[in-house]
Amino acid sequence: MADMRVKNPKGVKLDHISKIYKDPKTGKDFYAVHDVDLSIAPGSFVTLLGPSGCGKTTTLRMIAGFESPDEGEIYLGDEPINALTPNKRDTAMVFQSYALFPHYNVFDNVAYGLRLRKVPKEEIARRVTDILALVELSGMEQRMTNQLSGGQQQRVALARALVVEPGVLLFDEPLSNLDAKLRVQMRTEIRRIQQQLGITAIYVTHDQSEAMSISDNIILMRGGVIAQMGSPLEIYYRPNSEFVADFIGECNFLKGPVTGVEQGRAVVAIDGTPVPVVTDKQVRPGDEGEIVLRPEAIRIGEEGLLPCRVELSCFMGSYQNYHVRVGDTLVKITDNCPINKRIFNVGEHAFISFDEDCAHLL
C-alpha cells in the first residue's frame, strides 16, 4: 500500500477555554466547560474521558466549531480558529451515530469531502479506493449505507473523515452503538490506522477501558473541568483524587494518619499497622492519609501485612473475587489464576499484602 502518512498532522491548543450554558430548569447560567487549558502534540492520540455531562463532548464540538467558547481561544497548529465556521476548519469528525448520508452509496459518502474540495475525478477515485482498503471495505463501494452492518458503517464514517486528510481527526463516542466484542475490535483498528497515518486524533468516550487501550494521553474531565491529565499508566496508578481513581477502574481506599515521610515515600498507619507507600505529594506526619489500592495489586494469604475477614468469595473464572473487611473498610480483591491457590471462604480470617509501589497516597 502507498505511504499514506498525513503530511501535516496539526497540534491543538485550548487556551483557557470555557463554555457557559443556561440550565433549562432553573434558567441560571453554569459552566459546561470551565477553564480547560491544554495542548495536544501533532500526531498524538488524546482521549477526553469522563462521565456524561462532564463537558467532554462540548469541548470536542468547540474544536470542531459547532459551539463557540465563551472564554479563551482555540488554536489549530498556530492558527487561532475561534471565529472560523466548521466548514473552514481543518478538522474531520466521526460521529456517534455515524451520520452517513443515507441517499448516497459508500463511494459517494467517502468522496463527499473530496468533491467539495474540487479534487480531480481520477484522484478522488484513487484516494477513495485507498482509504476503503485501509478500513478493509474494498469492494463495498456501490453498497447503500443501510445495507452495511454497524461495524461497517463505522468504518465508512472513519474513511469519510480520513480521506480529506484533516489536520485533526475528532471522534465523538464512535463505538457506543456497537456491541461489546466489535467495540474492542474497532478500537484496536482505530488505533492501528491512527498510528499508520500519523494523524492527530482527539477521542471522546466515557468508557475508561477504551480510553486506556487507545490513547497516548488521557484527559479526565469532571463537571466541566480537567480532573487529571496524563498517560494511561499515570492515571491508573497515580490518580490525583478519589474521583479519578474510582472512575478509571475498581479501587480501594484505606485511610489513616501519616506517621513518617521520606523522599517520595510515606508511611501511613492503617489500624495501627504502619504501611509504606509511594507519594508525589507534600505530606507531613500527622496529616490524614488515603491510600489507593487496585484490587489486582492485593494478595490474600495466611500471613501478610493487614489482617482481614472474608465477606464474599466468588469464583469468576480467570480470578477469584473477594470482598474482605480491613478494620471498618471494605476491600475488593481480584486474585488471578486461583486454581493453584488456597481459596478463602466467607467468614475466614486472612491477611492482605501488596507491594509498596502499587500503593499510592492521594
Add this chain to the structure above:
Amino acid sequence: MARGQSAALDRKKLMADPIMMTTIVLLITFLTLFILYPLAILLVDSLYGDGGLTLGTFQRIFQMHTFRRAITNTLKVGFVVGILSTLIGLLFAYVEVYVKMRRAVGGLFRVVSMLPVVSPPFVLSLSMIMLFGKAGLITRFLLGIYDNNIYGYWGIVIVQTLTFFPVCYMMMKGLLKNIDPSMEEAARDMGASRWKVFCTVTFPLLLPGLGNAFLVTFIESIADFANPMIIGGSYDTLATTIYLQITGAMDKQGAAAMAVVLLCITLAMFAVQKYYLERKTAATLTGKASRARMLIEDKSVTIPLTILCSLAAVFVIMMYICVPIGALFPTWGYKFTPLTFKWFQQVFTRYRGLQAFRDSFVLSLIASPITALLSMIISYLVVKRQFRGKGFIEAVSILAMAVPGTVLGVGYIRGFANGLFHTGVLSGIYGTGAILVIVFVVRSLPTGTRSGISALRQIDKSIEESAYDMGADSLKVFTSVTLPLIKDSFLSGLVTAFVRSITAISAIILLVTPSYLLITVQINEFAEKGAYSIACAFATILILITYGSVVLMNLVIKRFGTSRTIKEAE
C-alpha cells in the same frame, strides 16, 4: 460569567456565511411585512381614530347588535362543531385501530380522510343545499317535504362537522396507534371489561389529544368563511360579518376592529392548544407501540361499529359525489333527465371559465414552489441551526396558522391599499397578481412548515453537521443533504400548497380585483345567486384539478422519492 464571547463568535461565524445571512434577513423581512405588519396595522387602525388614540371604534362595533350576535353565533357553532367532529373522528379512529374490519371498509375510511384535502371548502354546503334544501333531492323528492329550511345554525354545524371531522380522525388515529397495547392488556388481565378498559385506560390517555383536536376544529370552524357564507343564510358568523362590513357597509375601520376581535379569539385558543395541550399530549403518549395490537373480533362489537362507520362514510362520500352529479342534471330540482354537459359548456362559453381556471391555476402554480421552498428553508433553519432571530421566525410562521383568512384579508386591505402605514410606499402591489400570490404563500406556509419541521426532526442532526464539518457551506448542506433527505416531504408540500391555494377563498375574496377571475370566487358568487348547477360545474372541474395533482404527486413520489432509493436497498 462573561457570555459575550460566544455570542460575538456566533455572529462572526454567521457573517462568514453570506448565503445564510441573506436568507435569514430576507425571511425575517418577508414574515414581518406580510404576516406581522398586516395584523399590526389592524390593531393600529382600530385604535387610532381621528382624535388620536381611542377605543371609539371598538365601542361602536360592540354597540352593533349584529356584531354581538355574530360573536355568540361563531362561538356556539365552533363549540358544537368542535365536539361533534372530535367524537366522530374518535369513533372512526377507534374502529380503524382497534376493530378487525373488512378491507373495503378501510378503503372507505381512506377516501373519507382524503376528500376534504382535495375538495374546495364549500363543496359540502353546495351538496347540502342540493340534497336537503327547499328543492332538495332527498327532502322534496324522497320525503315530500317542501319547506325544509337548512340555512342557518344547523346547516353550518352539519356541513362544518362533515368537513372537519376527517382531520380529527387522522389526529386520533395517530394517537391511538401510539398507545402501547400492553397497557390495555395489563388492565384486561387484571379483570377489566373492554368498556372499563376504554374508560379507565384508553380514554384518559387520549384526553389531552381530544382537547387538542377539539380546539383545532374550533379554530377551523371560527375561521371558516365559505360555508357560513353559502349555507348560513341570515345566520352570520364573525368571518361573514367582517366580509359584509367591508363589501356591504364599506366600513373598513369597523371591519378592522372586528378582525382584531376575531384574531384575539383564535389566538387565545391557539395558545392553549399549542402550549398546553400539545405538550400534555406528547407527555402522556411518548412511546411507540411495542407490538401489534390484538384486534377486537367479537362480532357483537365489530358489526354495529363497522356498519355505523360505513354508513357515515358512505354518506360523506355521497355528499361529495353529489356535486359532480348535480352539474349533469338539466335543471336541479325540476328536471333530472337526460343528463347533459350543458353546464360545463356554459362554464367556458358564457362565464369566462377558461380565464378563471387559467388565473387560478397560474397564480397557484407560481405560489406553490415558493411556499414549498420557503417552508423547507424555515424548517431547516428552525430544526438544524442556531442563530438569533430563530425564535422569531418559528413563532411567526406558526402564528400564521391561527390567523383566519378573513382577518389576513382585511389586514392586507388596510396595510397595502394605501401603501405601508398609509404612506403610499409599496402600494403598487395592491390589486396585482403579486399580492394574491403572496396571500397564497402566507396561507399555506404554516402547514408546509409544520410538516417540514416534523420531517426534519426525524433526521439525525449529525448528518448535516458532518457535511458541514467536511467543508460544505450552508447552501451546499441544504441542497446536497437536507433537501434530498426530505424530498418526499418537499414534493407533498408542493402539492398541498398548490391545492390549498387553488381552493382558497377567505382572504382572497377580499383582495381580488376584476382583472383576476378566481374559480373559488366564481363558485361563491354563483352559489350565492342560487345558480347551483353552474357552481357545481365549476366545483367539479376544480375537484378534478386538485385530485389530479394529488394523484400525480403520489406517482412522482413513488417514482423519484427518497424512500424509493433507500427502500430498494433493503
